[in-house]
Amino acid sequence: MSSVRFEKASRVYPGSSTPAVDALDLEIEDGEFMVLVGPSGCGKSTSLRMLAGLEETTSGAIYIGDRDVSGVAPKDRDIAMVFQNYALYPHMSVADNMAFALKMQGVSKETRLTQVKEVAELLALQDYLDRKPKELSGGQRQRVAMGRAIVRQPQVFCMDEPLSNLDAKLRVSTRSQIASLQRRLGITTVYVTHDQVEAMTMGDRVAVLKDGVLQQVDVPLTLYDKPANLFVAGFIGSPAMNLLDGKPAEGGADVGGYVVPLDRDTQAMTTGRALKVGVRPEHWHIVADDDEPGLPVEVTLIEELGADAYLYGSATDKEQTELAEIVARIDPRKPPRKGQSLRLTCDPERVLVFDADTGERLTA
Numbered sequence: 001m002s003s004v005r006f007e008k009a010s011r012v013y014p015g016s017s018t019p020a021v022d023a024l025d026l027e028i029e030d031g032e033f034m035v036l037v038g039p040s041g042c043g044k045s046t047s048l049r050m051l052a053g054l055e056e057t058t059s060g061a062i063y064i065g066d067r068d069v070s071g072v073a074p075k076d077r078d079i080a081m082v083f084q085n086y087a088l089y090p091h092m093s094v095a096d097n098m099a100f101a102l103k104m105q106g107v108s109k110e111t112r113l114t115q116v117k118e119v120a121e122l123l124a125l126q127d128y129l130d131r132k133p134k135e136l137s138g139g140q141r142q143r144v145a146m147g148r149a150i151v152r153q154p155q156v157f158c159m160d161e162p163l164s165n166l167d168a169k170l171r172v173s174t175r176s177q178i179a180s181l182q183r184r185l186g187i188t189t190v191y192v193t194h195d196q197v198e199a200m201t202m203g204d205r206v207a208v209l210k211d212g213v214l215q216q217v218d219v220p221l222t223l224y225d226k227p228a229n230l231f232v233a234g235f236i237g238s239p240a241m242n243l244l245d246g247k248p249a250e251g252g253a254d255v256g257g258y259v260v261p262l263d264r265d266t267q268a269m270t271t272g273r274a275l276k277v278g279v280r281p282e283h284w285h286i287v288a289d290d291d292e293p294g295l296p297v298e299v300t301l302i303e304e305l306g307a308d309a310y311l312y313g314s315a316t317d318k319e320q321t322e323l324a325e326i327v328a329r330i331d332p333r334k335p336p337r338k339g340q341s342l343r344l345t346c347d348p349e350r351v352l353v354f355d356a357d358t359g360e361r362l363t364a
Contacts, residue, residue: 002065002155004028004051004188009060009070011046020046022212023060031186033179035203037193038235043212044192045160051190052079052158064155080149082159086141088133088148095120095129098147119147122181139170146178150185157182157189163198175202196236200224208232226352230359233278233352239310239327242284245356246275253277253353256317258295261348262363269362270353278352281310284328286336287343294343297326302335309335315344 006026012019021043028034036044049055051062053074061070069077080101088097098119099112107115120126123143133141142162149157162178163171179202182189193199199206200220207217208231216228227233233241246253248270252262255277262270287294297313309332315323328344336342353362
């Protein structure tokens with residue numbers, strides 16, 4: 001097992017002037033589960049493939065432990081890759097698929113069999129060792145791909161969207177299995193996904209990328225509570241954070257005539273700036289008192305999920321001009337009606353304020 005370090009690592013594809021990965025600086029601790037997340041084209045898979053040696057590093061360096069592997073062949077990096085499409089050999093049994101890398105390394109048949117059986121028990125695959133991949137479900141095939149990686153006992157696991165081919169329910173159960181298995185094995189893992197819920201629930205830390213540039217890396221809760229910029233704020237969280245246009249006002253930020261209270265330090269930083277005011281859905285509250293200030297909203301949809309319910313509505317200013325679409329978590333037992341007009345207020349201490357031009361978070 002080893003740590004992983006990207007030092008100003010960049011990848012520029014031939015014929016392109018824009019880096020797919022731009023001067024990535026990222027340290028991954030020994031035994032850590034690091035998730036790379038971002039929208040399509042953000043450079044997360046390219047970063048993973050650079051680590052695995054499947055993509056050339058145009059500039060900068062990548063270290064596994066203390067060794068610079070930038071120019072090392074993939075087979076000599078001691079990395080095991082788990083792909084999105086499983087990449088199993090269809091003509092081989094489960095046992096042979098799992099043992100293939102050991103066979104290539106010249107490991108004896110007896111040792112291969114012992115190690116495969118141990119890993120199969122770990123993944124609950126012992127009853128499927130004689131089957132071919134076509135006889136397995138998607139979840140079982142993914143576990144075989146995991147087993148093939150584990151049996152090699154690599155320094156680093158690289159996982160490229162391994163759950164994207166599974167249905168929603170199986171994806172939830174399999175992601176918890178992968179996370180708990182990684183903690184038991186203690187192998188440094190770099191995991192790529194476009195699904196921010198997957199990232200938040202699996203990673204020890206999460207690195208958010210956009211257009212090849214690292215935006216923020218931190219533990220999931222810090223990304224959620226203190227996003228570094230507007231992109232991270234809008235990307236992390238489901239439903240997404242409400243981001244509203246605002247302007248500095250006495251005591252806070254004016255959003256369509258509703259003044260969101262801000263602390264003095266934040267107010268001092270808002271002077272002369274165009275603002276974006278961020279409010280998570282769970283931090284809105286329906287105004288009960290007619291005299292209490294709030295943001296006018298017309299309800300367009302109530303999404304009832306049993307334990308939770310979400311209000312979707314259109315926020316307006318005092319002149320009934322539409323400002324933005326709003327999402328608010330509400331009491332599932334007392335939902336308002338579709339088409340109802342109401343007002344929302346928010347928790348002042350949970351409001352985030354951003355510079356609309358730079359995207360930088362101003363709130364401490």
